[in-house]
Structure formats: C-alpha cells, structure tokens
Amino acid sequence: MTEKYLFNQTGIVEEIFLPGKAILTFALHNKAQRVLLWVKGFVHQGKNLDKSDTFAGKLRIGERIHFDCHVYDKESSDNCQWYAARASKEPPEELHIRPTVPRVINQNGYVSELDPGKGVILFDFYEEEQRVFFMRSKFYLFGKRPAGKRSLKEFLSENDPLQFDAEMCEANDDNFNCTWFATIVWKGKKPQVSGINAHIGVMTTDDVSADDSASNAGGVSRELLSADEFPSLSRPPGLLDYRHSYKTFEVNGTIREGKGNVLKLFNEECGIALWMIHRNTWETVFFHRKNSYLDSVSLSSFDLQESFSEGTSLDISAVPAIPEFPCRWIAHKAIARC
Structure with missing residues (x-):
C-alpha cells in the first residue's frame, strides 16, 4: 500500500491522555495538522518506551517534539490526520547536519511535462495536487537505469503512471516551479539502491589509459x-x-x-x-x-x-x-x- 511519510518534523504537544496517548500539532502548507502519538513510539532519554510505559513525568503539554509520521488512514475520534511512527524531545542526529526537509516515499503519480533530460510528475498530497521535478539520472525502468544519456521520451510519455520518492523543495523556474524534488523515480519494479537517491553515474574518462588510477x-x-x-x-x-x-x-x-x-x-x-x-x-x-x-x-x-x-x-x-x-x-x- 502506498503511504505518505513525513520525516524530521517539529510540533507541539497539544493534549495528553495518560497513561500512553498524546496529540501533537504542526503546520503543513500553512494548515494545522494533528498527529496521534502512542507511548510505544516515544524515545525518552535515548530509550524506546514500551507500550506498557506512561507519559507521566516524561511529556508535558506545550513541549516541542521532533517526529516522523505517516498518514493515519483510520477513523480517528481525535481528528488526527497523521500517526507518529517515532518521536522524541531531542532532535535526531541528522538534524544537526541537514535542514528539516519533508519527504515522501512510494508515491504514485503521472507524467505531466517531459523534456529529454527532465520532467514533472503530478500527485495527490493530502487532497492537494502537487508538482514533482525529476531528472533522467533518477529514473529507473523495471529496476534498472537506462544506459547512457538517452532521452526520457524514449521511455515515457505524458500521462504515464510513475512511482517515486521525493523531498520538498522551493519552487523556481529551474525546476518547472515544482515544490518537490524526486530522489528516485521508477516504472515497474522499484530498484535496490543505497540511500533514498539513485546513483547518477560511473567513472568515464575518455583520455585515460587502463593503467591510470x-x-x-x-x-x-x-x-x-x-x-x-x-x-x-x-x-x-x-x-x-x-x-x-x-x-x-x-x-x-x-x-x-x-x-x-x-x-x-x-x-x-x-x-x-x-x-x-x-x-x-x-x-x-x-x-x-x-x-x-x-x-x-x-x-x-x-x-x-x-x-x-x-x-x-x-x-x-x-x-x-x-x-x-x-x-x-x-x-x-x-x-x-x-
């Protein structure tokens, strides 16, 4: 099942229901969002809590929380649109080396615009249509990246369905005014690559002999x-x-x-x-x-x-x-x- 994930988000504790349930709030596209957090998803002083633990003495209303979440597709009596898979008061390690960037994985969309080396995918993100910029170097066809710098138009046409992972970015003329940047795009089987991005090339040097290193x-x-x-x-x-x-x-x-x-x-x-x-x-x-x-x-x-x-x-x-x-x-x- 395709799910929408957001990583490295920051929110506020809105409500606490002891022993082990809390509601967080954060803003997405200038809209208030509610997140359901169970105690088993909370990391306290570096330790993952058990479902039998309690928030008492560990969490207070108004505290700032860092979390990863995905869409909550069940009926929620608390009016929550998201479910926190992991949360803590301490920022995760990677927040010290890179900015907070919302990400989504395993999304479905379709080609809207296409050039030989880049294109645009449209997809539905929380009831809003979003634009995703993608490059030829991020495209995989049935698990493999097409050899050479062949035109994307050899493999894709407008309105073709695609799947992708992406990070949110600023829209500008260089990326067709898209608000998402695709880290990997595929048709058919999802490729096995290290990290969330596909590698973009191998060493090619026309003027080097085999003995050069x-x-x-x-x-x-x-x-x-x-x-x-x-x-x-x-x-x-x-x-x-x-x-x-x-x-x-x-x-x-x-x-x-x-x-x-x-x-x-x-x-x-x-x-x-x-x-x-x-x-x-x-x-x-x-x-x-x-x-x-x-x-x-x-x-x-x-x-x-x-x-x-x-x-x-x-x-x-x-x-x-x-x-x-x-x-x-x-x-x-x-x-x-x-």
Whole structure:
C-alpha cells in the first residue's frame, strides 16, 4: 500500500491522555495538522518506551517534539490526520547536519511535462495536487537505469503512471516551479539502491589509459584522506559558512575549469574529486554541497551522499589551495550533468 511519510518534523504537544496517548500539532502548507502519538513510539532519554510505559513525568503539554509520521488512514475520534511512527524531545542526529526537509516515499503519480533530460510528475498530497521535478539520472525502468544519456521520451510519455520518492523543495523556474524534488523515480519494479537517491553515474574518462588510477593523482588514494583532515569541518555545522570557512585556504582567486570525477564522499556536506590537469596527471579537488549542483538544481540543502556517488562525472570550476590544505584545489562550483 502506498503511504505518505513525513520525516524530521517539529510540533507541539497539544493534549495528553495518560497513561500512553498524546496529540501533537504542526503546520503543513500553512494548515494545522494533528498527529496521534502512542507511548510505544516515544524515545525518552535515548530509550524506546514500551507500550506498557506512561507519559507521566516524561511529556508535558506545550513541549516541542521532533517526529516522523505517516498518514493515519483510520477513523480517528481525535481528528488526527497523521500517526507518529517515532518521536522524541531531542532532535535526531541528522538534524544537526541537514535542514528539516519533508519527504515522501512510494508515491504514485503521472507524467505531466517531459523534456529529454527532465520532467514533472503530478500527485495527490493530502487532497492537494502537487508538482514533482525529476531528472533522467533518477529514473529507473523495471529496476534498472537506462544506459547512457538517452532521452526520457524514449521511455515515457505524458500521462504515464510513475512511482517515486521525493523531498520538498522551493519552487523556481529551474525546476518547472515544482515544490518537490524526486530522489528516485521508477516504472515497474522499484530498484535496490543505497540511500533514498539513485546513483547518477560511473567513472568515464575518455583520455585515460587502463593503467591510470588514483595512485597517479599526486599520491592520493581513497584511504589517505578523511573528514578530520579538513580544518573547518570540526566547527558546529550550524556555524559552517562555506565561502568564509574555505576562503582562507585559497592561494588566489584564479579559476580553472575542467572535468573530473567524484573520488570520495566524506559525509552529507563534502567530498573530493579528481580532475586531469595534464594527460595522465590528476589532482584532487575539494567540493562542498553549497556549491554543488545537479544540472541547475542546487544541492545546498540536500545530502551529497544521496545525490552523488563515487565516479560521478563533474564539471568543475576551482581555485588552487594552499599547501597545508589536504587537496590541491577548492571548487567554487561542481556540477553533475544529467
């Protein structure tokens, strides 16, 4: 059964019915929503409570709660539209590294607009029609991604049914004024992929021989670098400002452009790529999600590990880094093309 999920939501305790039932409220599209929470779905001081536990002494009316929820499709005497699968007073770990973004999974929709490399899906979200932007790199046909950069029009037509997972985003001209960004789209069987996004490519280098490898790249290998080697990553993520944090590690503002491939992703925010400076000469480039894109879509609020993969081809604009910095270059822009 298709269900609508929302992750990393924040609400307020509206009512408590001891021993183990509570009602939360939160806003969605400027409308008040009610969420049913049972004690067995509550995490208190890091411990999952049992259905025989009580909210007494653990939860109070007016407290701020973080939760994941899905549509409550049963008749509710409490007028609840959502059911909290998990809730806690402490924000989940990932809230410290990425913003709260509503997500939905296993949704049904149909193609509304279609270009060779991107399109729009319409679906019903809580009795409202919503627009979902999707890219060719996120599309799977019967469990597999079509080889090469073939046009979506070879496989899809307007009004074709599709299924997808998506995250909420800001509408703009670049994404056809859609309020959702599809992290994976499929027709037929849902593919088995790591994370909620499909990988978008493998390493392809036309000018490299079979003997070329990461060991040719200035002595850099996959094991040599870790996130701890980047000075500003030790700052609290909420204080991390990409432009100011890494400006001090730039030698000058002379920008070089070229093509490269993702070598390693350290976390949700950053990674390193390799690009060819001269034939058989590779150097490392540090990139941050603040300056990373899928075509024209900014990834500044998305998890890079769900959007890029090792080997993803990138168009890179970068400046040289000081010798003390772990990479030779710092990217001002890293773009993956669909």
